[in-house]
Amino acid sequence: MGRSKRIIFAVLLIIFSSLFAAFAQEDNMVKVTVEKGDCLTRICNKYLENPSLWRKISEINKMKNPDLILPGQTILFPASMMKGTPVAGRVTFVKGDAYYRMSDKSEWKKVSLDDRIGEGAMVRTGSEGTLEIKFEDGNVFLLQPDTSIGLKAARKSGEAHSRYRLSVNMGRLITNVQKSTGKESSVQIESPTAILGVRGTVVRSYVAPDGTTHFEVLEGEVFVEGRKERIDVKKGEGTVIRPGQAPLAPKKLLEPAVLLTELENLYTGFPVKFRFSRVDGAVSCRIILARDKEMKDTVVDKIIIPGGEIEISGLEDGPYYMQNTSIDQLGLEGMPSMPVRVNIRVNPLPPFVEAPADGAGYKSGSLVCRWLNVKDAVSYRVQVSEDNLFTRPARDERIPGRNYYDTGNLDYRKYYFRVSSIASDGYQGEWSDVLSFSLVPPPPAPPVEPPLMEKKQVRIRWKNLGDGVKYRFQMSDDEGFGRVDVERILDLPELLVEKPGRPATYYVRTRGIDSEGREGAFSIPQTFVITPPPSAPVLGEVVVGEDEVDVKWQDLGPGVTYRFQLTGSNNFQSPDIDTALGAPGTVFKKPEKAGTYSFRVRAVDEDGRESPFSDPGTFKVKSNKLLILGIAGAAGLLILLGL
Numbered sequence: 204m205g206r207s208k209r210i211i212f213a214v215l216l217i218i219f220s221s222l223f224a225a226f227a228q229e230d231n232m233v234k235v236t237v238e239k240g241d242c243l244t245r246i247c248n249k250y251l252e253n254p255s256l257w258r259k260i261s262e263i264n265k266m267k268n269p270d271l272i273l274p275g276q277t278i279l280f281p282a283s284m285m286k287g288t289p290v291a292g293r294v295t296f297v298k299g300d301a302y303y304r305m306s307d308k309s310e311w312k313k314v315s316l317d318d319r320i321g322e323g324a325m326v327r328t329g330s331e332g333t334l335e336i337k338f339e340d341g342n343v344f345l346l347q348p349d350t351s352i353g354l355k356a357a358r359k360s361g362e363a364h365s366r367y368r369l370s371v372n373m374g375r376l377i378t379n380v381q382k383s384t385g386k387e388s389s390v391q392i393e394s395p396t397a398i399l400g401v402r403g404t405v406v407r408s409y410v411a412p413d414g415t416t417h418f419e420v421l422e423g424e425v426f427v428e429g430r431k432e433r434i435d436v437k438k439g440e441g442t443v444i445r446p447g448q449a450p451l452a453p454k455k456l457l458e459p460a461v462l463l464t465e466l467e468n469l470y471t472g473f474p475v476k477f478r479f480s481r482v483d484g485a486v487s488c489r490i491i492l493a494r495d496k497e498m499k500d501t502v503v504d505k506i507i508i509p510g511g512e513i514e515i516s517g518l519e520d521g522p523y524y525m526q527n528t529s530i531d532q533l534g535l536e537g538m539p540s541m542p543v544r545v546n547i548r549v550n551p552l553p554p555f556v557e558a559p560a561d562g563a564g565y566k567s568g569s570l571v572c573r574w575l576n577v578k579d580a581v582s583y584r585v586q587v588s589e590d591n592l593f594t595r596p597a598r599d600e601r602i603p604g605r606n607y608y609d610t611g612n613l614d615y616r617k618y619y620f621r622v623s624s625i626a627s628d629g630y631q632g633e634w635s636d637v638l639s640f641s642l643v644p645p646p647p648a649p650p651v652e653p654p655l656m657e658k659k660q661v662r663i664r665w666k667n668l669g670d671g672v673k674y675r676f677q678m679s680d681d682e683g684f685g686r687v688d689v690e691r692i693l694d695l696p697e698l699l700v701e702k703p704g705r706p707a708t709y710y711v712r713t714r715g716i717d718s719e720g721r722e723g724a725f726s727i728p729q730t731f732v733i734t735p736p737p738s739a740p741v742l743g744e745v746v747v748g749e750d751e752v753d754v755k756w757q758d759l760g761p762g763v764t765y766r767f768q769l770t771g772s773n774n775f776q777s778p779d780i781d782t783a784l785g786a787p788g789t790v791f792k793k794p795e796k797a798g799t800y801s802f803r804v805r806a807v808d809e810d811g812r813e814s815p816f817s818d819p820g821t822f823k824v825k826s827n828k829l830l831i832l833g834i835a836g837a838a839g840l841l842i843l844l845g846l
Contacts, residue, residue: 282364350374646715
């Protein structure tokens with residue numbers, strides 16, 4: 204060997220030794236005690252995954268003569284090189300459809316919580332399935348929806364080293380490899396296009412249907428190999444490996460968007476809306492809402508445009524955690540935001556109101572409000588107010604166990620109504636929609652015109668209250684209408700009534716009746732007076748002249764006429780004179796026939812009512828025979844005297 208070759212060999216030996224020294228410091232060592240009859244190759248065949256590495260074991264232990272080992276001697280083996288013991292992980296979370304099988308020929312079995320899944324298993328999740336497998340060393344593999352993996356190796360070497368090899372055939376896998384003092388795990392993730400080596404890190408893996416692979420490092424550092432090229436990817440970086448290509452150079456992951464919407468302490472109604480900021484370089488933003496802070500139990504997973512808004516509806520009550528990541532043009536998801544808590548309590552839901560109908564008018568002084576029963580509601584709170592902000596509610600009551608409420612008598616006007624459900628823990632849900640309604644009063648009192656007195660009837664009119672309104676008319680000589688002489692239901696706002704025969708002051712009133720049969724207030728009564736018929740006139744002086752008789756009687760006032768009768772017989776069955784007179788007296792031709800004559804008079808008022816006849820008056824008409832005899836005697840005497 205030449206001098207130059209010896210120098211190169213020496214340098215390589217130094218480098219090789221330093222590398223193994225560093226390796227020995229990094230890797231956990233397992234102590235193996237030499238037994239009688241052992242040799243190094245036999246021990247390596249027993250413990251090493253690759254027995255041909257016995258020379259490396261010799262170098263690590265600085266053996267001068269590998270063929271010379273003694274019983275009781277301790278040999279150090281790197282745990283990562285040892286065969287190890289197969290281990291199984293425990294299913295610590297499962298949601299939706301998740302299945303596993305131990306070989307290509309075995310049937311798929313549904314995964315249940317606490318199932319053990321170990322080396323050789325194939326695992327897949329459905330479109331809404333999520334599965335977490337956790338090993339004793341703390342390493343966790345989280346399969347998200349539509350993911351298929353194979354657990355090719357899961358082994359433990361010694362007390363502190365674990366080794367895993369997984370193949371991700373499709374979907375998303377989050378690998379969380381623990382790195383604690385005194386313990387070390389190595390994880391190798393294979394995809395159709397690359398191999399990733401993991402030590403103490405958190406990495407997201409995504410394999411698209413065409414085999415394109417995305418690796419995103421959230422903690423630690425990894426190496427990625429593909430097409431015989433290897434790159435190191437650090438925390439906050441990612442790479443993409445397309446089929447038939449080498450890994451792309453590491454690219455810095457985008458920061459998450461900023462939540463622009465101010466968080467509320469409690470969201471009590473849907474939809475819940477959140478808006479996010481734009482992130483330079485982002486083509487989209489993934490929003491995840493989960494029941495747990497670790498973001499495993501996902502209930503919402505949506506992609507929105509940068510600077511966009513997400514609307515969330517239909518969730519059950521409870522606390523949730525929201526997280527977002529920005530996605531760049533390569534499809535790499537950025538660093539996740541810190542989860543923020545979103546508290547939702549929408550149950551019990553607002554009741555669906557059946558009555559009142561919004562904007563309806565009710566011809567009543569009260570209203571029975573009704574709504575549909577709400578699940579989980581043990582009582583309801585109702586409010587009725589004159590303003591739609593309910594600043595001064597006219598009614599505010601809690602209704603236990605029933606779905607209706609009688610407002611009782613209210614003033615006639617417009618009101619607003621709402622109702623909310625109350626749960627058994629006393630929590631009051633959101634109010635229902637605010638509905639307006641009006642209480643329509645019955646018809647107003649129709650003013651009555653002064654009654655119009657006709658000859659035999661009284662005409663009464665009042666204000667017309669419009670179509671569909673009837674009227675109740677009452678007449679009484681009692682101002683308080685304790686006794687009603689006339690009562691009628693009328694379609695028209697007027698009435699003709701016969702004049703009462705009994706003299707008195709009469710009161711008339713009316714009120715409207717609407718189509719629902721509701722009657723309004725009575726009008727202010729109007730009056731009319733029925734006076735008594737005239738009394739029998741008192742006869743006055745009778746003057747009997749030579750040719751005429753002048754009769755006078757009592758004047759009973761304006762509007763009164765008189766009926767005068769004269770008879771020469773003992774009764775008035777066939778009076779000689781029976782005439783109507785407009786004045787309280789008459790002059791008529793003195794009867795020619797001598798005798799006693801009787802006369803009487805009665806008054807007739809404007810309504811034609813007649814008073815009784817007066818007591819009869821009499822006068823006498825003397826005979827004219829003596830005068831005739833006297834005239835005849837005087838004529839004879841004159842003849843005798845020759846005159």
